Amino acid sequence: MRDVTVSVPPARVPSDADGARMCRRATDAMDATDAMREHFGTWQLDTLIAVGGLGEIWRSNRNEEIAAVKRLHTHLIRHPDALAQFAVEQRLATGLPRHPNLVHAVEADAVDGRPYVALALAPGEDLRRLLHPPPRPASAARPDPAASVVLPRARVIAIAIAACDAAAHLHRHGFVHGDINPGNLVVAIDDHVTLVDLGVAREIGGGGAVRGTPAYMAPEQVRGERWTPATDVFALGVVLWELVAGARLFHRGPPWLSMAAVVEAPAPPLGDPALDAIAQAALAKDPAHRIAGAGELAQRLLAQR
The missing domain is CATH 3.30.200.20 (Phosphorylase Kinase; domain 1)
Known part of the structure; x- marks a missing residue:
């Protein structure tokens, strides 16, 4: 789903x-x-x-x-x-x-x-389809909903850094995207990444309504609390974890179950210790304990190149 x-x-x-x-x-x-x-x-x-x-x-x-x-x-x-x-x-x-x-x-x-x-039309296809491609016609009768693709480490880092750079640009100008997820990251054939859909963005410090994609919301989004750059960092952490693991992290089907997982479920450790440490720091449930901004997250990823 x-x-x-x-x-x-x-x-x-x-x-x-x-x-x-x-x-x-x-x-x-x-x-x-x-x-x-x-x-x-x-x-x-x-x-x-x-x-x-x-x-x-x-x-x-x-x-x-x-x-x-x-x-x-x-x-x-x-x-x-x-x-x-x-x-x-x-x-x-x-x-x-x-x-x-x-x-x-x-x-x-x-x-x-x-x-x-x-x-402007962003060339390429969204990261969701890249990570979880639809079944080919020959296998359409028995699709595997868990089928996924694991990308090379260097490509994972490059895509994640580009997403961080886009979010950091928004943060520098006083806004939180609020809906960073693989469906809103378009990857071109040369791996150029475009963050799209500003439909739920709001000024830093805004809050009140619960908006976003359930499995990529930060816990404070689920609770209707104020949004900060750390809110986008959590979503970027989910994307990073999924890029490395080739699996969905908090997706549980019904939106309320995904949101409950965001608030309560820990992120299982990744096989790559260095990237796992970065992902876990981005996925802290308390925004005060999380990597503070997308720029800092990008710098940590750059060190892994």
Whole structure:
């Protein structure tokens, strides 16, 4: 089962990555893509990429310029919390200085009161598919849900450092990503990594709503407490552990079981003692005892090259 992003009161805003509960809707929409093609402002919407709780993402073009256009659902355009959450993503994607490992926007605007952000398409496939590839057609009748790929050590370190660099860039500008997970890390054929989806990002020190992907939340996210750079460090620690182990760490199926594991379950030791020490330091349940920031985590990983 794919992890989903959850969002619960007090915000009551559907999460943009709440895809598991909407997969049937997304599949039906994709099947009807040809019939649904439309112009949205200056953009031609070509292919539906994803549908989530907050909005939908289309592969789009404008005079041969290609982008991923993410627009708010029509039924949320008068929802104050949804508008505020979407505005944060627009502001981050357009206002932050560009970083090679962080998604950036071509533009952000609204069409007939419906906000959107046009994002540069990150080349490659997400790390989730790289680590846990779908079964080949010949074996589709008996897929192995636990099937996974273990990457070479040097590649693990390079991917993890790139993810840390993107998160550190956000932290330097006062924000926490809040949803770092393999599905939001796009890896190109040359191993260039792009951190995408700023849909649940918030300012450092923000808190209150439980948002994120359950198996990659920090314990303080699960409890609805304030977010700090250490919140992203925990998620990066989970990603690092999974890269080394070739297995999922806190995924338990239902979101509430994954969140319980985040809070209570220890991370089993890895076979690589040096990387295990780094991962365990990033995975401390108490943020005060955790590696403080993504930059420090990157430095520890650099020493292992």
